[in-house]
Amino acid sequence: MTKLTNKELLKELPALFNINLNSDKSGNNIFIKLKNIFEFDYGYIYYLNPDTVQLKYSNINKELIDKTYKISKKDIKFLYSDKNCILNEQSSIIKSLNFIGGKSYILSKLAVGETVFGFIILGSKKPDFYAEQELSVLETCSSILSYVIKDLELSNVFKIQLKALKDGLIEKNNAYKIIKEQNEKILEADKVKTEFLANVSHELRTPLNAILGFSEILSEELYGELNSKQKEYISDIRVSGLHLLGMINEILDISKIEAHAVKLVRSEFNIMKALREVATILKPLATKKGIRIIIDCENDFKVNADYQKIQQILYNLVNNAIKFSPENDEIELCAIKRKDKFILKVHDNGIGIDPKYHGKIFAKFVQLDSAYTKKESSTGLGLTITKELTELHDGKISIVSKVNNGSTFIIEIPQ
Numbered sequence: 167m168t169k170l171t172n173k174e175l176l177k178e179l180p181a182l183f184n185i186n187l188n189s190d191k192s193g194n195n196i197f198i199k200l201k202n203i204f205e206f207d208y209g210y211i212y213y214l215n216p217d218t219v220q221l222k223y224s225n226i227n228k229e230l231i232d233k234t235y236k237i238s239k240k241d242i243k244f245l246y247s248d249k250n251c252i253l254n255e256q257s258s259i260i261k262s263l264n265f266i267g268g269k270s271y272i273l274s275k276l277a278v279g280e281t282v283f284g285f286i287i288l289g290s291k292k293p294d295f296y297a298e299q300e301l302s303v304l305e306t307c308s309s310i311l312s313y314v315i316k317d318l319e320l321s322n323v324f325k326i327q328l329k330a331l332k333d334g335l336i337e338k339n340n341a342y343k344i345i346k347e348q349n350e351k352i353l354e355a356d357k358v359k360t361e362f363l364a365n366v367s368h369e370l371r372t373p374l375n376a377i378l379g380f381s382e383i384l385s386e387e388l389y390g391e392l393n394s395k396q397k398e399y400i401s402d403i404r405v406s407g408l409h410l411l412g413m414i415n416e417i418l419d420i421s422k423i424e425a426h427a428v429k430l431v432r433s434e435f436n437i438m439k440a441l442r443e444v445a446t447i448l449k450p451l452a453t454k455k456g457i458r459i460i461i462d463c464e465n466d467f468k469v470n471a472d473y474q475k476i477q478q479i480l481y482n483l484v485n486n487a488i489k490f491s492p493e494n495d496e497i498e499l500c501a502i503k504r505k506d507k508f509i510l511k512v513h514d515n516g517i518g519i520d521p522k523y524h525g526k527i528f529a530k531f532v533q534l535d536s537a538y539t540k541k542e543s544s545t546g547l548g549l550t551i552t553k554e555l556t557e558l559h560d561g562k563i564s565i566v567s568k569v570n571n572g573s574t575f576i577i578e579i580p581q
């Protein structure tokens with residue numbers, strides 16, 4: 167029997183929305199509120215599983231909360247339907263749930279939308295205590311309770327997710343901190359290395375200049391004539407010294423580039439002049455191998471760039487071309503004018519480069535295995551510097567080459 171008139175019931179229902187289940191494991195607050203509406207001795211709320219039901223809240227038998235009960239297939243089917251009912255102590259559902267002492271019951275489903283997730287049972291010690299009227303009031307109450315219970319579950323899930331998110335963020339933050347610290351250490355180590363290389367290279371240059379200068383003076387025979395053996399040795403000292411100076415200069419250059427200490431000094435100049443000068447500087451080296459350098463360029467072709475750096479680019483590429491060509495061959499050097507850029511090409515008919523290494527040879531100290539690299543002592547920095555200097559001009563470098571088929575290095579500089 168409900169205790170209330172319809173008007174009083176309308177006043178009680180909103181209170182159901184405010185039930186606080188947060189720290190109320192047994193659902194006491196639900197049953198306290200329901201007591202304002204119904205007379206009952208036993209109150210139970212169950213969740214539905216595929217073939218069992220689980221007690222979730224109760225005003226008595228609190229020690230049985232979370233216990234599961236096996237239910238017949240027929241009853242489970244009924245419990246999953248949207249039908250509600252009045253039951254007595256003989257009903258199979260009541261028997262399966264082990265109720266003791268109750269004589270009459272009303273049962274109503276808990277559902278969210280179309281999905282039934284549980285049910286509520288109120289029971290009385292008195293027989294035939296409930297009628298259709300109570301059942302329809304309980305239906306209204308259970309739709310409100312469905313909302314309250316699901317809301318609690320969602321907020322619990324939300325809390326768990328929030329915690330997981332927080333833990334994840336903390337973990338991520340720690341990882342980020344470690345990476346940042348390691349990164350700083352690496353950058354610091356790289357800086358120290360660059361400074362060390364620059365200092366050592368500089369210190370090496372001073373005595374080397376003395377060696378080169380004195381061997382030059384001796385070879386001029388100002389302080390007495392030299393015999394042929396002495397002349398030969400002095401020449402060897404000079405050639406080896408120059409070679410060593412070239413390597414030290416490369417290390418110094420790359421250190422400066424990495425320290426961002428290299429700036430462009432742009433001017434307008436005749437590219438033909440730069441090509442001729444490089445060919446002249448490298449002529450002794452080329453002649454030694456019987457190699458001819460051919461220049462192909464318009465006579466009055468002006469470009470805007472850093473003269474010294476363009477010379478250095480050409481020097482490195484022509485130097486490689488000579489190094490990796492067979493004797494008595496030809497090397498072509500050409501400059502091409504385009505609307506918005508100029509192109510420099512250095513072509514040789516030498517050993518070529520396997521396309522799989524095209525991306526790698528620009529990295530520092532990379533030298534491919536060949537008879538030529540074994541013979542020559544060099545650092546493997548020439549192309550690295552060349553690429554950096556090209557990119558300082560906002561330009562790009564590319565290669566066309568195959569093994570045993572010669573190589574063409576192409577530099578494009580925007581204008």
Ligand SMILES: Nc1ncnc2c1ncn2[C@@H]1O[C@H](COP(=O)(O)OP(=O)(O)OP(=O)(O)O)[C@@H](O)[C@H]1O
Nearest residue numbers: 486487490518527533534544545546547548549573
């Ligand atoms: N024209 C070329 N033909 C064939 N291989 C080349 C050519 N130019 C470069 N390479 C390959 O690329 C590697 C890197 O070239 P890079 O100029 O950087 O170094 P290097 O000439 O060996 O030494 P360095 O220039 O420092 O004296 C060379 O060792 C060589 O294996």
Ligand SMILES: [Mg+2]
Nearest residue numbers: 482486548549
């Ligand atoms: Mg080189």
